[in-house]
Amino acid sequence: MDFFKRHFLVPLIAVLGLVALAYIGVKADLTFVFGVVIPYLAVLIFFEGLIFRIISWARSPVPFKIPSTCAQGKSLPWIKRSLADKLDNPENRLQVFGRMALEILTFRSLFRNTRSELQPNQEKPEDSRLIHWSYKWLWLGAIAFHYAFLIVILRHIRFFTQPVPHFVTALAEADGFVQFYIPTVYLTGVLLVVAVTYLLARRLYTPTLRYISLAADYFPLLLIMAIGLSGILMRYFYKVDIAAVKQLAVGLATLRPVVPDGIGVIFYIHLFLVCVLFAYFPFSKLMHAPGVFFSPSRNTAGDNRWKLHVNPWNYPVKFHDYMHQEDDYREAMIEAGLPVEKEK
Amino acid sequence: MAKLPTPAELIQVNYKPPAQGWMDLKTELRPGYYVNAAAPKWMNMIDYPFPRAWSVADEDWKLPEDWKERVLQGIQDRLERFRSLKVFFDICVRCGACADKCHFFLGTGDPKNMPVLRAELMRSVYRRYFKTAGKLLGELAGARDLTEDVIKEWFYYLHQCTICRRCSVFCPYGIDMAEMTLLGRELLASVGLNIDWALASVAQCYDKGSHIGATPQAFKDMIDFMAEENERITGISTPVSINRKGAEILFVVPSGDYFADPGSFNFMGYLLLLKYLDLDYTMSTYAAEGGNFGWFISHEMGKRLNAKMYEEAKRLKVKWILGGECGHMWRVCNQYMPTWWGPIDFLEEPVSPITGTKFENATVHKMVHISEFTADLFRHGKLKVDPQRNAHIKLTYHDSCNTARGMGIFEEPRYIINQVLPEGHFFEMPPNTIREKTFCCGSSSGINANENMDIRMLGGLPRANAVKYVAEKYGVNHLGCICALDRATLPTLMQYWVPQMEVTGITEMVGNALVFDDELERTTDLRDRDLVGFGEAAEEEEAE
Numbered sequence A: 001m002d003f004f005k006r007h008f009l010v011p012l013i014a015v016l017g018l019v020a021l022a023y024i025g026v027k028a029d030l031t032f033v034f035g036v037v038i039p040y041l042a043v044l045i046f047f048e049g050l051i052f053r054i055i056s057w058a059r060s061p062v063p064f065k066i067p068s069t070c071a072q073g074k075s076l077p078w079i080k081r082s083l084a085d086k087l088d089n090p091e092n093r094l095q096v097f098g099r100m101a102l103e104i105l106t107f108r109s110l111f112r113n114t115r116s117e118l119q120p121n122q123e124k125p126e127d128s129r130l131i132h133w134s135y136k137w138l139w140l141g142a143i144a145f146h147y148a149f150l151i152v153i154l155r156h157i158r159f160f161t162q163p164v165p166h167f168v169t170a171l172a173e174a175d176g177f178v179q180f181y182i183p184t185v186y187l188t189g190v191l192l193v194v195a196v197t198y199l200l201a202r203r204l205y206t207p208t209l210r211y212i213s214l215a216a217d218y219f220p221l222l223l224i225m226a227i228g229l230s231g232i233l234m235r236y237f238y239k240v241d242i243a244a245v246k247q248l249a250v251g252l253a254t255l256r257p258v259v260p261d262g263i264g265v266i267f268y269i270h271l272f273l274v275c276v277l278f279a280y281f282p283f284s285k286l287m288h289a290p291g292v293f294f295s296p297s298r299n300t301a302g303d304n305r306w307k308l309h310v311n312p313w314n315y316p317v318k319f320h321d322y323m324h325q326e327d328d329y330r331e332a333m334i335e336a337g338l339p340v341e342k343e344k
Numbered sequence B: 001m002a003k004l005p006t007p008a009e010l011i012q013v014n015y016k017p018p019a020q021g022w023m024d025l026k027t028e029l030r031p032g033y034y035v036n037a038a039a040p041k042w043m044n045m046i047d048y049p050f051p052r053a054w055s056v057a058d059e060d061w062k063l064p065e066d067w068k069e070r071v072l073q074g075i076q077d078r079l080e081r082f083r084s085l086k087v088f089f090d091i092c093v094r095c096g097a098c099a100d101k102c103h104f105f106l107g108t109g110d111p112k113n114m115p116v117l118r119a120e121l122m123r124s125v126y127r128r129y130f131k132t133a134g135k136l137l138g139e140l141a142g143a144r145d146l147t148e149d150v151i152k153e154w155f156y157y158l159h160q161c162t163i164c165r166r167c168s169v170f171c172p173y174g175i176d177m178a179e180m181t182l183l184g185r186e187l188l189a190s191v192g193l194n195i196d197w198a199l200a201s202v203a204q205c206y207d208k209g210s211h212i213g214a215t216p217q218a219f220k221d222m223i224d225f226m227a228e229e230n231e232r233i234t235g236i237s238t239p240v241s242i243n244r245k246g247a248e249i250l251f252v253v254p255s256g257d258y259f260a261d262p263g264s265f266n267f268m269g270y271l272l273l274l275k276y277l278d279l280d281y282t283m284s285t286y287a288a289e290g291g292n293f294g295w296f297i298s299h300e301m302g303k304r305l306n307a308k309m310y311e312e313a314k315r316l317k318v319k320w321i322l323g324g325e326c327g328h329m330w331r332v333c334n335q336y337m338p339t340w341w342g343p344i345d346f347l348e349e350p351v352s353p354i355t356g357t358k359f360e361n362a363t364v365h366k367m368v369h370i371s372e373f374t375a376d377l378f379r380h381g382k383l384k385v386d387p388q389r390n391a392h393i394k395l396t397y398h399d400s401c402n403t404a405r406g407m408g409i410f411e412e413p414r415y416i417i418n419q420v421l422p423e424g425h426f427f428e429m430p431p432n433t434i435r436e437k438t439f440c441c442g443s444s445s446g447i448n449a450n451e452n453m454d455i456r457m458l459g460g461l462p463r464a465n466a467v468k469y470v471a472e473k474y475g476v477n478h479l480g481c482i483c484a485l486d487r488a489t490l491p492t493l494m495q496y497w498v499p500q501m502e503v504t505g506i507t508e509m510v511g512n513a514l515v516f517d518d519e520l521e522r523t524t525d526l527r528d529r530d531l532v533g534f535g536e537a538a539e540e541e542e543a544e
Helices: A003-027 A031-059 A083-088 A093-106 A137-155 A166-175 A187-205 A207-212 A215-237 A242-253 A265-283 A285-294 A322-335 B040-045 B067-081 B083-091 B103-108 B115-130 B132-141 B148-158 B166-170 B177-190 B196-207 B216-234 B263-277 B299-315 B327-335 B337-341 B370-379 B401-405 B411-420 B453-459 B461-474 B484-497 B506-513 B535-543
Strands: A114-119 A129-134 B249-252 B320-323 B367-369 B395-397 B478-481 B502-505
Touching (some): A003 A215, A031 A242, A031 A265, A031 A285, A137 A215, A215 B132, A265 A285, A285 B083, A322 B299, B067 B115, B083 B177, B103 B461, B115 B132, B115 B177, B166 B177, B166 B401, B177 B299, B216 B263, B249 B299, B263 B484, B263 B502, B320 B327, B327 B337, B370 B506, B461 B484, B478 B484, B478 B506
Parallel strands (some): B320 B367
16 A cells, blocks of 8 residues: 555544444443543543643743744834734734734735746747746635634534523524525534535645645544534434533533433534544644744744844854964964954 | 756656655655765864765765764754744644745755655654654654665755745744754754765854955955956045954955955945945954855854854954845844844944934844945935946846845845836846745755756746746846845856846945046946947947
8 A cells, every 4th residue: 555545544444433433332322431431531631732732842942033034124214114014024022913813813824825837838948937826725725614613613612501602692693694404504514514625635636735645634634524524414414412412511511421311323423523633632733723823933023133032042152263363374464464463 | 977957958847746655765866966975174174073084975874873863862952942843843734835835846846845845854753753653653643763764865855955934934834944954954964964065165164264265365365356446447446454443343244245256246336335435344354254154054053153243343343243245144143143142232233324324123233234224325315326337237136035034124125226227127026936935046055066056956947937037028137136145156047047147236236336526437337348328339339
């Protein structure tokens, strides 16, 4: 089996296996394990892993302040910097905050994305043109995926709270504003699956991307796709006892776990996959979410020349001082009329 | 040395990845793509470990016995010292946004030149030895053993990266391959793997004062020669006082500017400008190098070479430092130098003695970029220039990667260009190839040797192709830049892809356009080329 197949098929089988595992588990009456034990364990692993990783990052210092400067820097007072310049090459903390906000909320850098193509010239190959154009599809796919996911997660708050906070109800109403099916179809749920399919498809169909993709890239995509699909199946097709689900969720949230009878197996599959995602998160590339906050090339200001940055492990280095040169070349220097410290 | 293929041959780039997965594919070290191994004498001069005679083409690289432990310990140390490395190792999602941003990938189509995969070459080893999943699952977790083949692969591909940071601009998490390349090169150096071109420059600079290894007297000779050239062409004497104590300003330039054309014309421009201002400045035989090849091989070596600037400023008791046009010099000066040596309390906050402008952006660094200095002079109307003297120039401007993405100096040089060129003589290259998206010359970061010409020409293809576009569209005949490595490498690149294209520094055009009261009547530029309206072309026109 070649590299690609190994890295694609193993996660695929793993996700299917997880589905089967939950199915078998519930059929074997292990609903307490899948409804209570595993969720608590997953949340525990998620937070512990997350905190451990973040502390590990934070323990290493930022020895040099070397942001990627993506616009005109602070210079002479009459060299004007637009707001966009300040956000792409921040000169102080406020501007760094703006840059980070833009990066995290709007995926600024990805928005910059281009595509390049070498347009061959058959008659005179050396005249082939390399052209570059703005390419926003990856940005669009990523934005759709992340925001859809966020709203889906926020909507789920209604299962864990009693009474349901107003903003959650409002969000759900807005999400379901196009009424064409009963129960109301939440657009973000559909969008999430569409977006994750796009992100997977581009990995599979772009030769270079397929070449760099690892199991660790396919697994989360397949897992999230399975989560989305099981959620959709549960809501629209294989309906489950929603009151019982809520009872279980509120029980979990209030640390008084109960496992009501009669919740469909599809729910446990959905829940189990979510638990796996939580537990997997801190050990995976999904850590890019907290990681982007720690990225020194984005979260530092380009202010080295007027604000001293201190490197905690700065150490003295060996170098040749001036006298070393003069000692080597004194006579020649005197002859050339260069001033010297010592005549002899 | 392998014969360099023709442009028509070299441009046949195949972007289709090989059938075999990258971990299984043993890297072929192709002549023309790598720089030779560093000679032991250079390593001895700078106390680098494991000096020995070896060759890249050899099967046995004569690594020290405990090379593996050294590399792994080196990774461990760097993870503890650089948060960036930890984060960059952990958070890449392999989205591929960086893939076609690298000039080496665009030029070669080699998938291991996609920044993401170049990083994976190192990241895979990190996973294998530092991450539980990698230890348990091996290849399936993207992990692989550290073998001699892996080390060879690192050596090959970490020197097919010019630390230009274009990928970091596009990365949604700001993963900076440049920093990882530099740290990777440190790891290679820790087991005695270095490239000759970089090490020779470093050792010469460390020992004598500049990359070119000029002795103090040779340094003076070269500068005197350039001053004489100025006098011959303009009638203006531009002598330089060297190692003079008590001058107001220490002027530091990259050695490329006094060593070879076309940098030397830029140097003549500096001297004319500073003479015009009657600036109280001195140059140093000790701090004779603005550039810093040390930083191309390790953070520590960068610091060891950089030491000379402040040391000399202190010894000569100047007030502040003026720096010439150089890309990586300014990346280092801007982003590392104050941190290495600060606080700098033996110098004063820089103020232009001509305009009284206080350089608010250099109050800690105490060093000013010549483009900032010159732009300020123009802004205050302190320079009388005749742009018609540059009328034979149709210019496009190449943002050097280091000053672009490691500083953000875009407007100053453009402002100067517009002052010294006649209107309508300046043309920008396509927007996706300039400013923060600028393409590297393809030969930076210590790889501008002669034996790796194939990769240099391929790496420079995206830059050259954009230059060619404006040459054909607007008749551009000069490529301007504020980088000495550009002036050293772009002429070769242009000769290969865009023949007839000349490369020029910005201060050369300033010097050429400056009008002195007592100058000779000017008929040529600083390169002895006829000005528009003079010489043979003009005579022919009159005859008609």
